[in-house]
Amino acid sequence: MTTESTPTKKNYKDTLNLPQTAFPMEAKLVANEPARLKQWQxxxxxxxxxxxxxxxxxxxxxxxxxxxxxxxxxxxxxxxxxxxxxxxxxxxxxxxxxxxxxxxxxxxxxxxxxxxxxxxxxxxxxxxxxxxxxxxxxxxxxxxxxxxxxxxxxxxxxxxxxxxxxxxxxxxxxxxxxxxxxAGLVYKQLKPVHWSIENRTALADAELEYRDVTDNSVFVEFTSANPGAFKSKFDVRENAPVNFLIWTTTPWTLPANMAIAVHPDVEYALVKYERNGDAHVSVVAKDLVERLFSNRGAHTMLKTVVGNQLVGEEYRHPFIDRTGKVVHAEYVTTTDGTGLVHTAPGHGEDDYHTGINNGIEVYCPVLGN
CATH class of the missing domain: 3.40.50.620 (HUPs)
Structure with a gap:
């Protein structure tokens, strides 16, 4: 076959009116980015x-x-x-x-x-x-x-x-x-803060990392400091000690307990029950009685009172020689626990404000190290 009989291959690209660009087909950013920044500068x-x-x-x-x-x-x-x-x-x-x-x-x-x-x-x-x-x-x-x-x-x-x-x-x-x-806007006062023992410094909220853990909780009875006056006030005739029953997930804060908080409008019950053959009377939220005492055998609801009636009552700390008092707090709920909240003003924001509002000492026995 001769070249004269071979048809010429057409280049269709030459028949198109294509725009021409100086823009490179490769970005080459490693070299071009610093060069562009240098140009801007x-x-x-x-x-x-x-x-x-x-x-x-x-x-x-x-x-x-x-x-x-x-x-x-x-x-x-x-x-x-x-x-x-x-x-x-x-x-x-x-x-x-x-x-x-x-x-x-x-x-x-x-x-x-x-x-x-x-x-x-x-x-x-x-x-x-x-x-x-x-x-x-x-x-x-x-x-x-x-x-x-x-x-x-x-x-x-x-x-x-x-x-x-x-x-x-x-x-x-x-x-x-x-x-x-x-301007008198700065004053010195104790306040609970998040603390790093390792670095011995306070932590801001933004520096905290939370994780869910399964931990132990405790029920603790705080005995009335004036059981005779308490029984007389609420017409309780049982010959048994009177306790304020609290529930807490932070038992390590119990040494700093200074008060017990109740909701002023919640209805509380005085419940009689037996433990080790001895009669006891505990104060808990009425809505939680069955949940708390159903596994303790026989129990009797002696009387109901409104939380505001309990405010001012005094109790003895279970293992430290001092008394505390019952105060009111709007954040108390009957969703969990007993309806009575263990309050340590040196260990939490809500507890702190409750303590300040009621003139209670802000006490924290935990050292910085």
């Missing part, structure tokens, strides 16, 4: 955007600072990218949008990292030396996170961030605090 893109909106109304995002305690993660990515989208949208909507990034350089996350690193050596170091370690650690991760955020394409004053460990920032905080003191 060289052209001072962020500053030019602000200048172009110099006379426009300001729209300012007060950015909550991340902790300077490690590399950024998916949470940082979502947070910063969404904020950057809002900033750019507001810029295009005609606002000037200055963005000053910042870092939280204090707190337990940073301290915990340093204590892990130092181990037993921390016990031999002064507070100042440990703080210096925390400062250096935070400063290092401020630089690392700043570079990582900029690699995400976030525009802002990265050369002028606010850092909570800067002396000028701390000075401003002290000045504001001083104004609170002058």
């Amino acid at each position: 060289g052209e001072r893109l962020y500053e030019k955007i602000l200048t172009s909106r110099a006379d426009a109304p300001k729209w300012i995002l007060h950015d909550g600072p991340p902790f300077a305690n490690g590399d950024i993660h998916a949470g940082h990515l979502l947070n910063k990218v969404l904020k950057d989208i809002f900033m750019r949208f507001k810029t295009m909507a005609g606002f000037q949008t200055p963005y000053v990034p910042g870092w939280d350089c204090h707190g337990l996350p940073i301290e915990h990292k340093i204590m892990e690193k130092l181990g037993s050596k921390a016990r031999e170091m002064s507070v100042v030396e440990i703080r210096k370690q925390c400062y250096d650690y935070a400063h290092n991760y401020v630089q690392i996170q700043s570079e990582q955020f900029q690699r995400l394409g976030i525009l802002g004053e990265w050369n002028n961030p606010y850092l909570t460990m800067k002396p000028e920032y701390e000075a401003e905080i002290l000045q504001v605090f001083a104004r609170y003191v002058e």
Whole structure:
């Protein structure tokens, strides 16, 4: 076969009017992203955007600072990218949008990292030396996170961030605090806090991690401190000790018990029953009588009273030589327990406020270590 008889293969691409682009078919992001960022920095893109909106109304995002305690993660990515989208949208909507990034350089996350690193050596170091370690650690991760955020394409004053460990920032905080003191808004008082025994420091709510556990609970009888007066007041003629029955899932707080809380409007029953051949009378919520005493054999409901009638009654602590009193609290329920709540003002937020409202001592026998 000769070449003259071979048909020419047509190139249909040459018959089409296709647009031409200089856009590369491969992104090559590893090389191009840093180059693009360098271009933005060289052209001072962020500053030019602000200048172009110099006379426009300001729209300012007060950015909550991340902790300077490690590399950024998916949470940082979502947070910063969404904020950057809002900033750019507001810029295009005609606002000037200055963005000053910042870092939280204090707190337990940073301290915990340093204590892990130092181990037993921390016990031999002064507070100042440990703080210096925390400062250096935070400063290092401020630089690392700043570079990582900029690699995400976030525009802002990265050369002028606010850092909570800067002396000028701390000075401003002290000045504001001083104004609170002058206005009489600052006072010293005991208050229960979440505490880390390992780090010997208070924990913020955001620093807590909860997990469900199956634990033991206890029922405890608190004997009336004035049984004669109690029986006379409520016309109880039984020759038996009178107890206030509580239920708690935190038996380790019992040494700090200072009160028993009842709901002022709940109906309570005085129930007679036998234990080891001896008669006893216990005060519990009426709605819970059968649940509590059905497995204790014969029992009799002697009388019912409203919670408000029990307020002021005194009882003896079961293993410490002191008395407490019955108080009212709206949070008491009859869903679980006995309808009477063991109250330790030094061990819980609700208990604390109940104690303060009733002039009860805030007592916590647990040491910081």
